[in-house]
Amino acid sequence: MSFNITEKNMQDLLIKTGAFIDTMYYVKHHLNLLPKKDHVCTCINFSDLIEMREDFVRELVGSVVDYVYSTKKSASIRNKFLEGGRRSIAQANEQLSIKAKEKFRKASIKGQFSEMLLFLLLQHHFHAVPLLRKMPITTEPNLERNGADAFHIAMSDSKFILFLGEAKTYDRKKYGLKSALEDSIESILEHYKNHRSELNLYSYEEFIPEELEGVATEYLSGERNDFEVHLVCLIAFDGKLTIQGKSRDEKLAFIIETVKQAIADIGQEIFNRIPTDLELRFNYIIFPINSMQELLDDFKRKLGL
Numbered sequence: 001m002s003f004n005i006t007e008k009n010m011q012d013l014l015i016k017t018g019a020f021i022d023t024m025y026y027v028k029h030h031l032n033l034l035p036k037k038d039h040v041c042t043c044i045n046f047s048d049l050i051e052m053r054e055d056f057v058r059e060l061v062g063s064v065v066d067y068v069y070s071t072k073k074s075a076s077i078r079n080k081f082l083e084g085g086r087r088s089i090a091q092a093n094e095q096l097s098i099k100a101k102e103k104f105r106k107a108s109i110k111g112q113f114s115e116m117l118l119f120l121l122l123q124h125h126f127h128a129v130p131l132l133r134k135m136p137i138t139t140e141p142n143l144e145r146n147g148a149d150a151f152h153i154a155m156s157d158s159k160f161i162l163f164l165g166e167a168k169t170y171d172r173k174k175y176g177l178k179s180a181l182e183d184s185i186e187s188i189l190e191h192y193k194n195h196r197s198e199l200n201l202y203s204y205e206e207f208i209p210e211e212l213e214g215v216a217t218e219y220l221s222g223e224r225n226d227f228e229v230h231l232v233c234l235i236a237f238d239g240k241l242t243i244q245g246k247s248r249d250e251k252l253a254f255i256i257e258t259v260k261q262a263i264a265d266i267g268q269e270i271f272n273r274i275p276t277d278l279e280l281r282f283n284y285i286i287f288p289i290n291s292m293q294e295l296l297d298d299f300k301r302k303l304g305l
Contacts (some may be wrong), residue, residue, distance in 0.1 A: 005211060006011070007155040010129060013209045015066045016126045023056040025252050026125075031286060032264040034271035039284040040125055043255045046248045050057060051296060055082075060116065061302040067116050068100040073206050106305045113299055114167035115149045118234045121285055126232065128152035128163045129209065131216050132202035147201040148191040153215070153227070163225040165189055170237040177237060178266045184233040184283075185273060192231060192278070196222075215299030230281040259286055 026042035033039050037192060045052045065074055074096060081092035104112050123127045132151035147292055150165030166188040170180045204216035219226040241258060245251035263286075 001260060005215070007158070009211065010155045013125065013129045014123050014127060014262065015063070015067050015120075017063075017120050018060040020056075023052050027256055029260070031284070032174075034268055034274070035279045035282060037280065039094050039286070040121070041117055041259050041286045042121075042303040043252070043288055045249055048248055049251070051243075053298070055294065057298045057302055059115075060105055060120075063116070063120060064104075064303070065100045066219055067119055068092075068103050068207060069096075070104055070207050070209050072210050072304060094130050101303050101305075104303050104305060107305065109300045109303075110169050110296055111149075111167075113296055114169040114234065114236060117236065117287075118150045118165045118167040118232070118285075121234065122152045122163055122165055122232060123149055125285070126152070126154055126283070128161070129163070129212065131212060131219070132199075132204050133207060134201055135203045140148055147198050148188075150232070151195075151202060153212070161228045163232050164229060164230045165193060165232040165234065165235040166187065168189060168236070169296075170183075170235070171290070177235075178270065179261050180235050180237055181233075181263075181266065182270050184235055185270065186293065188231045188233050188280075188282075189273070189275075192229060193292070195229075207273060220286075228281075230283060230305055231278065232285065234284045234285040234287065236289055236292070238267040238292035239286065239290055241290055243290070255288060259288055 022040050025045045026040055028038040028040055030036045031039050031041050044056045047055075068222045077099060078089075078092045078096050081087055081095045082089070087095070097173075113288075116281050119130060122130075129152055130150070131153045134147045148164045149167040150163065152165065154161045154163065166184055168180060168184050168187070176293065199220050202220065204213060204220075210217060215224070219227070238254070239258070241255065243251050244254045
């Protein structure tokens, strides 16, 4: 092993998510899910009685450069824009942002919204740093490769924990919460089963910190097989809620309790497909969104697509 990474090093590699997380509200609770341990239920935050949708989208889009490029790569691209003294630092930063936004595609906006959201929430809630990402299909950019939506790592007791993430965004006209849960469980189990044989789908260039390049190289080459793998399902769905409450706290409590009750009504049978030895490694992030298509349209518009 040609690198020495500590838990403190890993914490230092996490990007800043505070401003974005301030636009969200969350609780950690079993949520009537299995396994019965803390999972995350989150929603867009409120400022008094006003939902912070514009703030949420603005901060999400403001994280695009961090999503696309590592700090080192960003600095390299920024410096190229500064060459010749023809641009100010502000102008170079704007060009860097434009270049990062060009990685997004109109035809895949829902999936890219979900993956970017998962990227940020894995860092905040699981203190997990990105390690690998699916490579685009250069011959047909409108198609998506198979494979997990996120490949992040964290450290616990000096041991690497690999988080495989699956991000799903659902319209309840087509999918109820039960179908969304069933689909996400099936997908993440498939990714877990196949992720070692699908390593050729992944790359680490451009977006991971250089401190982790050695880890990524060894994992891709098969030299490392000692990671403990945990699974994260992000389920964003159009809650289509008429949010009740006469204060911020009442509105937020209404959303969270509605989600808990919806999961309780589903029952426990859908979790039977999870193998016993993987149960405690399952983690859920449940994210109800009202008027989801409007939010996605706003996200796309702010990306300039």
